[in-house]
Amino acid sequence: MSSPAAEPANLMEAVVSLAKRRGFIYQSSEIYGGFNGFFDFGPLGVELKKNIRDCWWNDMVRRRDDIVGLESSIIMHPKVWEASGHVAGFTDPLVDCKVSKMRYRADQLFFSPIVVDGKTVGYVSALESEKTTEDLQAAAESFKRKKAIQGTLEPVQPRDFTAAREEEIPLIPSPATGEPGSLTPPRSFNMMFQTNVGAMNDASSVAYLRPETAQGMFVDFKNVTDTTRVKLPFGIAQIGKSFRNEITPRNFIFRSREFEQMEMEYFIHEDADWAKCHEEWIVWCEAWLKSIGLPESHLSRHTHPKEKLAFYSRGTVDIMFKYPFGVQELWGIAARGSYDLTQHAKASGKPQELFDEATKKKFVPHVIEPAVGVDRILLAVLCAGYAEEDVTDEKGNVEKRTVLRLSPRIAPVKVAVLPLIKNKELLVARAKDLYTKLKRKYAVNYDDGGAIGKRYRRQDEAGTPWCVTIDFDTIEKPGDTFTLRERDSMQQRRITEAELFALLEEQVY
Numbered sequence: 001m002s003s004p005a006a007e008p009a010n011l012m013e014a015v016v017s018l019a020k021r022r023g024f025i026y027q028s029s030e031i032y033g034g035f036n037g038f039f040d041f042g043p044l045g046v047e048l049k050k051n052i053r054d055c056w057w058n059d060m061v062r063r064r065d066d067i068v069g070l071e072s073s074i075i076m077h078p079k080v081w082e083a084s085g086h087v088a089g090f091t092d093p094l095v096d097c098k099v100s101k102m103r104y105r106a107d108q109l110f111f112s113p114i115v116v117d118g119k120t121v122g123y124v125s126a127l128e129s130e131k132t133t134e135d136l137q138a139a140a141e142s143f144k145r146k147k148a149i150q151g152t153l154e155p156v157q158p159r160d161f162t163a164a165r166e167e168e169i170p171l172i173p174s175p176a177t178g179e180p181g182s183l184t185p186p187r188s189f190n191m192m193f194q195t196n197v198g199a200m201n202d203a204s205s206v207a208y209l210r211p212e213t214a215q216g217m218f219v220d221f222k223n224v225t226d227t228t229r230v231k232l233p234f235g236i237a238q239i240g241k242s243f244r245n246e247i248t249p250r251n252f253i254f255r256s257r258e259f260e261q262m263e264m265e266y267f268i269h270e271d272a273d274w275a276k277c278h279e280e281w282i283v284w285c286e287a288w289l290k291s292i293g294l295p296e297s298h299l300s301r302h303t304h305p306k307e308k309l310a311f312y313s314r315g316t317v318d319i320m321f322k323y324p325f326g327v328q329e330l331w332g333i334a335a336r337g338s339y340d341l342t343q344h345a346k347a348s349g350k351p352q353e354l355f356d357e358a359t360k361k362k363f364v365p366h367v368i369e370p371a372v373g374v375d376r377i378l379l380a381v382l383c384a385g386y387a388e389e390d391v392t393d394e395k396g397n398v399e400k401r402t403v404l405r406l407s408p409r410i411a412p413v414k415v416a417v418l419p420l421i422k423n424k425e426l427l428v429a430r431a432k433d434l435y436t437k438l439k440r441k442y443a444v445n446y447d448d449g450g451a452i453g454k455r456y457r458r459q460d461e462a463g464t465p466w467c468v469t470i471d472f473d474t475i476e477k478p479g480d481t482f483t484l485r486e487r488d489s490m491q492q493r494r495i496t497e498a499e500l501f502a503l504l505e506e507q508v509y
């Protein structure tokens with residue numbers, strides 16, 4: 001019996017702790033004190049990540065007739081990034097604190113004047129969070145109290161640092177020191193990691209680690225159309241690592257400096273109904289997220305306001321996810337017009353066109369781009385799946401269980417095979433036989449260590465949807481059945497080997 005699943009008070013802390021404890025995610029280079037913005041995926045994490053990737057690849061590429069795959073190189077010709085606009089424009093506004101040497105993204109650093117009876121008496125600042133306004137208000141109240149200022153404090157009016165006027169900048173306190181005077185005006189900071197290719201170490205050898213996988217699809221557009229039989233509309237999809245020198249990597253793996261993207265460029269005719277196609281892809285992406293177990297209640301849409309779009313963009317909608325630290329972008333779906341292909345045609349001198357049989361004219365296709373981060377999905381499924389419950393056993397004892405309700409599609413381990421005891425030859429032989437058969441197709445665990453209840457708890461924390469226990473009935477009674485225990489309901493029933501394989505076939509796809 002279990003009480004309704006409850007979210008712990010600090011869900012993020014609980015998820016980070018479980019991720020470390022059970023070998024999902026480690027800090028990179030931990031024995032050297034870690035390396036900010038980089039992470040390693042442990043034995044369970046690597047399986048979970050692979051399953052997310054595989055589900056996406058199967059659904060996006062293999063199970064569709066209109067999309068093909070690609071793997072382009074991480075380091076590409078530097079001219080690619082000039083043509084795409086990344087060399088000039090892939091920047092974030094950076095603010096330095098000259099005293100603490102801390103760096104902030106100006107659009108994530110908020111401030112407000114402290115206004116008492118209509119008069120500005122000082123400034124407060126706070127980093128962006130779910131409760132930036134409350135933090136600023138509390139800081140303003142504390143300022144007024146400390147300085148014993150009389151009068152009525154007006155509500156704070158938060159603005160981000162990019163909107164600070166020149167004369168305000170020296171008056172805004174640094175979040176690091178709490179004192180004004182040390183923050184620099186925002187400047188553009190290019191987020192691409194630079195490296196040098198070849199033996200020379202000068203300006204001519206500068207190259208970049210890709211900040212997105214998308215340019216690979218544009219640069220290989222002609223290769224794909226010339227060597228395959230794709231016809232519009234069609235897509236090119238890629239999964240791979242991207243690198244961004246984020247000023248403030250944060251929220252665990254949500255914003256890191258090395259991460260993995262799953263991107264798809266869907267090419268359409270220049271006269272096609274792009275808005276309809278855009279909407280269809282948003283719906284597809286939402287349905288896909290639900291198919292891997294993300295609850296609808298945690299998903300929402302954010303449409304980018306027209307005035308914030310890049311000049312070439314026709315529209316961008318982000319699918320947002322309710323993380324413990326706030327509602328944040330998970331998946332961006334952008335209608336990019338013909339910008340990228342046109343830019344590469346201009347810069348390379350190689351036309352990036354298709355021939356329209358109907359009009360007998362050449363044209364540059366337009367593109368819809370769904371772009372998502374594997375790591376952000378992984379964090380979302382951990383946060384949405386984590387629960388702590390009070391469980392009462394048959395003797396009436398109450399104990400806490402931690403359970404990771406991961407969809408069978410992506411769970412790192414699909415089934416755990418548990419021999420009830422480990423010193424009964426026939427029983428162990430049957431368990432090993434089943435384990436060997438399951439292993440050929442699925443990620444499975446064999447666990448014969450400790451009380452059966454403890455073994456179930458271990459699998460609950462790892463997100464394993466099913467445990468099968470090989471017990472005395474298996475070997476003594478006719479029917480060759482096992483006990484199947486379901487992770488979420490904790491209910492048990494007897495099942496045959498054929499039924500178990502049928503269940504897996506249906507649920508793991």
Ligand code: ATP
Binds near residue numbers: 254257374
């Ligand atoms: P943000 O506004 O959060 O910086 P973005 O709009 O720059 O993201 P895109 O360039 O559209 O992101 O990248 C596509 C997807 O790649 C994002 O929706 C996100 O899932 C993922 N992504 C981008 N930057 C990071 C990062 N630093 N760490 C992890 N995932 C990222």
